[in-house]
Amino acid sequence: MARLVVDPITRIEGHLRIEAQMDEANKTIQTAYSSGTMVRGIEIILRGRDPRDAWAFAQRICGVCTLVHGMASIRSVENALNYPIPPNAQLIRNLMIAAQYVHDHVMHFYHLHALDWVDVVSALKADPKATSDLAQSISNYPKSSPGYFTDMQKKLKNFVEAGQLGIFAQGYWGHPAYKLPPEANLMAVSHYLEALSWQREAAKIHAIFGGKNPHPNFLVGGVPCAIDFNSDSALNEKRFAQVQEIINLMRDFVDQVYVPDTLAIAGFYKDWASQGEGLGNFLTYGDFPEKDMNDLSSMLIPSGVILNRDLSTIYPVDLNAPEQIQEYVAHSWYDYSVGKDKGLHPYTGETTFNYTGPTPPYKQLEVEKEYSWLKSPRWTSPDGKNHAMEVGPLARVLMLYAKGHAQTKELVDMTLNKLGVPVAALFSTLGRTAARTLETKIIGDQMQRWYDSLIANIKAGDTKTFNQTRWEPSTWPAQAKGVGYMEAPRGALAHWIVIENGQIANYQAVVPSTWNAGPRDVEGLPGAYEAALQGHTLEVPEQPIEILRTIHSFDPCIACAVHLTDVTGEEVLKVKVC
Template identity: 35%
Template sequence: MRRISIDPVTRLEGHLKIEVTVDGRQVTDAHAVGTLYRGFEPILAGRDPRDAVFLTQRICGVCPVSHATAAALALDDVTGVAVPHNGRLLRNLILGGNYLQSHIIHFYQLSLPDYVQGPDIAPFAPRYSGDYRLNKETSDRLLGHYFKALEIRRKCHEMVAQFSGKMPHQASIIAGGVTQNATKERIAAYRKLLAEVAAFINNEYQEDVGVIASAYNDYFKLGRGPANFLVYGAFPLDDAGRDFLFTPGAYINGKLVTLDKEKITEDVTHAWYTSAGDGKPAEAVTQDQCNKAGAYSWVKAPRYDGMVCEVGPLARMWISGRYTNGVSVMDRIVARMLEAKLVAQTLPVWLDELEIGGPCEAAVEIPYMGVGVGLTEAPRGALGHWVVINNYRIERYQAVVPTTWNASPRDKAGQPGPLETALIGLPVLDADNPLDVVRTVHSFDPCLACAVHVIKPSSRMDQFRVK
């Protein structure tokens, strides 16, 4: 029996430690350890609620639009504002462009080096030794696409900036809609960039995923998650918000059920937070407790009706019925590519529906008191923001991000999180080069960048200690 600690796991957002116990070349136990404290909830307390749209974007530089969207939806909810037709479409277009860049960077920059052996130079080295199955010609072609993907990702940012002012950290999504309206020039610029991005997705990206899936087809049987899925819904197709491109719902124990936001809770039994962090997000308080007995992660454990649920592209494609092949490492990679194709083919529809000069935002009046919920889908999965307002200010705020779901620790019932579940039972042929473990972790596209290091006031600012 051997215990392996990978700290940190590289090629993901933020800092994640994975600890696995290997016995007989198989993982028998696993712990996903978030080694950073987020701290955004206390930062938001006491501020004007409208600040949340801009401050929460700083949680993540890869998917800031998702946080802006969730925060704006929470304020839309608490104020009862109706977002105009153009506002809905522009939010979709901004979020959609952000989706494409996120999916592209995941496959090429974060996952592809797990399967393609590049030259012995950075960023391809150092790397684990192990099972690389592609010949040199195929590897060189995919590595060429690695660099082209960086250019395509930049074009995705340019798409988003047409209607959001800038990227990362867009500036136009607000409560009540969007501040930058559609013009013929901006629509034309967005459309031209989208054509280039869509061509890359429909050709190189799709073909390259097919190459990897064919060469590593045994990974369709590895890294199986809990087989429970959760989707909040995203990209509204009507102004009333009744129909979505990504269907909201839950898939629990083999059955599709209607989403009930009241069943969303967080458990902090094995997380470094006080018990006040337990329960429904709108009622919870985020207060650190770094020496807590039995805790091993700064990530909380969200549950839906007490059940462990995987979130992300596979969950969305599964619940919508677009892809239900399996619940594995390779299924996550394939589902993400198929989702990128879907978004790319839908964005032109929203461009066509824009009304030049039509209203894109509605006036918002912050109430003295109220509770709002903003549920959407980030590229990595279900994202929820809960805001409690008192005396026109934020009294409490909770952001439950996708990786909080996927990289959660065990809960009070002892249930491991989705990532931990996917690792348990995984074969490990070489404990000194746990490539299978890393491939499984990367298939979830973890993002733990929404955190702040915990330091002692007496310590130097360039030194820190993580547990």
């Protein structure tokens, strides 16, 4: 049996390596191993610092999902200090999170995922008139004339003929797994380019509320941007008009390009509606409250656990319960003082680097021992069993669907109908990719409602954006701990913070890609990626496009997933002495 290695996995954030043990006769993956190969130790760096500064450090966990760790961080501090924020601040945060979703998901689809399904070189053979007919049959997006596609094709042709393929060099062009006709390829490549310029506009919402994107600014206790309709230097009427324009532009692109393209492309890949899901367990923490984070019932995305694809039972999740969420390091390059076979809840978690992998340069990881910088988080059900969980768009859409959310039901049923596949098709690579598109539509639509509520508040005289009452550390208890959670575009995310005497004593983040991309645990249970790849048949094993399809359907974010290093009791003491 041969080991197939894909490293680097590209078109993702971060450093991910996949090793697959192949059944060579059948060209089938028997077992897969997922490895994060880079570590920084941001939690160690956070120790001893001012909790109000933590968001800026945590935000640098990832610059792609550039908002989520900043948001989880300020929520963790607010939760620890019981620090309420003004309603306007909550609405602005919702708008910023939603903008991140729409921006991130569209870019993922076109710039990170599309080239697994779309053959750029085949687009050269397309008939622009037929491409125009195709585009106009699925959408009223105005850029769809034969002339437009002629220009796009000419641009592509010049690029290819110039002899430098740049980012398209060495792609698997012509691979038999590409199924789209040339016209669909040309349409998708054109939208790849449109999305590149669209995303620049979409990112402006973060610049308006947070000063810049990537890495907008946040504030414990509210948002930094003051509101005054009549001031030149605050969020004024002109600024809000600009926000409205960008919301329109975002929603139009989702409705006219992203949703129809997803459906059109999916129609050619229905064989991917029955493979690539894996675990069958799904976890959400919930997000988008109407008022504040204590207002659980008002959250657009509910929290819960689905086990074994059974949508009829939703288990509740408690992030503070030590027995529910634990992280394991049996196959990770960390030590635990309690032994490598034990799991630890993030409040009491500990991590110590212990790289036991092969000395670089190496060809192959020792997968029976430690093989990743990611830990293995597990959720424990009431019967005491540990479960690896999938988080992300598929988990959220299933949760919304299971709870009977009307728009979700309508969108999912429309999609299944159009493709002519059963509900079970959701549990697949294609299901995951489609779920991402559908939730973008759901969340994008909500932006208008949050915007309208915000404007209504301001017109009613409420311009408050910041709560000063718990800003000064002198108002804090000597000891506090809290958890800040959210639904990041890639899935359930939480940061746990322990504050002592105004400083961070412990900081832990368990992030979406740790859930999805983590290695096997002490019981040998694989993580979501590992389970999803099992059984994949590779048509051309030296061009493993099937691995990319399923891995990209999760939208990996590995810098997020690997960051963990935390506190042993001894080190906490050291911090205090300093």
